[in-house]
Amino acid sequence: xxxxxxxxxxxxxxxxxxxxxxxxxxxxxxxxxxxxxxxxxxxxxxxxxxxxxxxxxxxxxxxxxxxxxxxxxxxxxxxxxxxxxxxxxxxxxxxxxxxxxxxxxxxxxxxxxxxxxxxxxxxxxxxxxxxxxxxxxxxxxxxxxxxxxxxxxxxxxxxxxxxxxxxxxxxxxxxxxxxxxxxxxxxxxxxxxxxxxxxxxxxxxxxxxxxxxxxxxxxxxxxxxxxxxxxxxxxxxxxxxxxxxxxxxxxxxxxxxxxxxxxxxxxxxxxxxxxxxxxxxxxxxxxxxxxxxxxxxxxxxxxxxxxxxxxxxxxxxxxxxxxxxxxxxxxxxxxxxxxxxxxxxxxxxxxxxxxxxxxxxxxxxxxxxxxxxxxxxxxxxxxxxxxxxxxxxxxxxxxxxxxxxxxxxxxxxxxxxxxxxxxxxxxxxxxxxxxxxxxxxxxxxxxxxxxxxxxxx
Numbered sequence: 206x207x208x209x210x211x212x213x214x215x216x217x218x219x220x221x222x223x224x225x226x227x228x229x230x231x232x233x234x235x236x237x238x239x240x241x242x243x244x245x246x247x248x249x250x251x252x253x254x255x256x257x258x259x260x261x262x263x264x265x266x267x268x269x270x271x272x273x274x275x276x277x278x279x280x281x282x283x284x285x286x287x288x289x290x291x292x293x294x295x296x297x298x299x300x301x302x303x304x305x306x307x308x309x310x311x312x313x314x315x316x317x318x319x320x321x322x323x324x325x326x327x328x329x330x331x332x333x334x335x336x337x338x339x340x341x342x343x344x345x346x347x348x349x350x351x352x353x354x355x356x357x358x359x360x361x362x363x364x365x366x367x368x369x370x371x372x373x374x375x376x377x378x379x380x381x382x383x384x385x386x387x388x389x390x391x392x393x394x395x396x397x398x399x400x401x402x403x404x405x406x407x408x409x410x411x412x413x414x415x416x417x418x419x420x421x422x423x424x425x426x427x428x429x430x431x432x433x434x435x436x437x438x439x440x441x442x443x444x445x446x447x448x449x450x451x452x453x454x455x456x457x458x459x460x461x462x463x464x465x466x467x468x469x470x471x472x473x474x475x476x477x478x479x480x481x482x483x484x485x486x487x488x489x490x491x492x493x494x495x496x497x498x499x500x501x502x503x504x505x506x507x508x509x510x511x512x513x514x515x516x517x518x519x520x521x522x523x524x525x526x527x528x529x530x531x532x533x534x535x536x537x538x539x540x541x542x543x544x545x546x547x548x549x550x551x552x553x554x555x556x557x558x559x560x561x562x563x564x565x566x567x568x569x570x571x572x573x574x575x576x577x578x579x580x581x582x583x584x585x586x587x588x589x590x591x592x593x594x595x596x597x598x599x600x601x602x603x604x605x606x607x608x609x610x611x612x613x614x615x616x617x618x619x620x621x622x623x624x625x626x627x628x629x630x631x632x633x634x635x636x637x638x639x640x641x642x643x644x645x646x647x648x649x650x651x652x653x654x655x656x657x658x659x660x661x662x
Contacts, residue, residue, distance in 0.1 A: 213282035214240040221601030226253035305331030332599035339630035357570030363454030367560035376456035380561040395430035428452035474542035481539035577651040
């Protein structure tokens with residue numbers, strides 16, 4: 206019986222383990238779930254067939270070698286920064302590897318050695334990145350096969366609340382890593398191209414330059430730009446494309462409200478605050494406002510952000526209990542971003558009844574036989590419960606399907622890959638569709654513009 210070694214037993218593994226377990230007897234393999242926290246590994250293994258939990262320390266070379274050596278293939282669901290350590294061990298021990306994370310420069314540097322060893326290191330095979338790559342390339346390749354030229358590609362994704370759980374003024378709760386939400390957009394300007402013109406959005410403007418999107422049956426959404434959309438020109442073979450833009454989806458109104466935190470400086474992660482462990486929520490807010498011997502914290506904030514007291518933005522701030530003078534941050538040497546995260550987690554953590562939702566939206570503009578056309582493709586996945594979440598499903602299923610395809614030698618081109626080849630995306634998208642992850646396409650009017658007659662875009 207072959208072994209699949211799954212390293213990391215976090216939230217995103219529940220559907221993955223269930224999928225592999227259901228396939229294990231038929232395909233004759235065993236799943237070893239390895240984590241530094243053995244109790245966590247045992248918890249996710251539950252009573253799944255052909256599953257075993259083991260203790261695993263990535264920084265213990267002997268432990269790594271002991272567990273990787275008997276494996277036919279390794280799945281790393283560890284934090285992205287740790288994949289490289291697993292990759293080096295897999296290369297040394299001649300094992301294929303699957304991860305859901307972006308390909309780092311260190312991982313990319315292993316490509317020649319991985320090819321020489323005849324191994325497959327499949328990365329970016331979750332939801333975003335992952336399903337976004339595969340669903341995009343399927344349509345792009347189809348248009349090219351028909352003789353069309355791609356003029357525009359826009360892609361958006363968001364982890365949100367299922368409609369029945371959307372019950373706060375922000376229309377948002379943390380369905381994934383809270384820190385990534387709080388510091389989103391920092392570390393560089395957002396770069397993209399629209400109708401041949403390079404565009405840039407600095408962080409302080411990011412949440413006020415947004416795009417509206419409508420998904421039938423689910424209403425209106427709003428998207429802000431991701432950091433660098435231009436990287437996808439080379440990956441997708443779109444070097445001559447006129448418009449290339451990627452963004453993150455939220456419900457309408459979220460971005461305007463989040464921008465209040467950005468303007469105040471509460472999302473800053475570059476410095477620590479004095480005596481933050483004893484700082485109340487109210488003191489945290491006040492630390493970003495000018496001194497006044499007479500005005501309250503509430504009045505100063507409304508004046509500073511120009512918020513009327515009957516503005517919904519004010520109601521959103523009150524809902525977070527920001528002005529509480531008893532609750533404390535309780536974190537030593539906290540950055541503003543860490544302090545804000547602590548406050549938000551109190552209000553935005555999912556309850557046991559809450560369900561999440563993944564939404565994805567692609568726009569393809571193209572020219573075929575002298576005529577400009579557009580395809581819009583949308584996907585909505587709803588979570589089942591707090592274990593089988595939409596996030597766990599859309600991350601876990603692509604990882605599991607890819608793992609079995611590699612194990613059975615149906616995906617076998619060696620190298621460090623992302624899932625953009627037909628060999629990879631065709632069978633995986635087909636099986637995802639069988640599991641309810643389906644893109645709905647519709648033809649629409651091409652929404653691009655032509656820069657003629659001195660008109661600038």
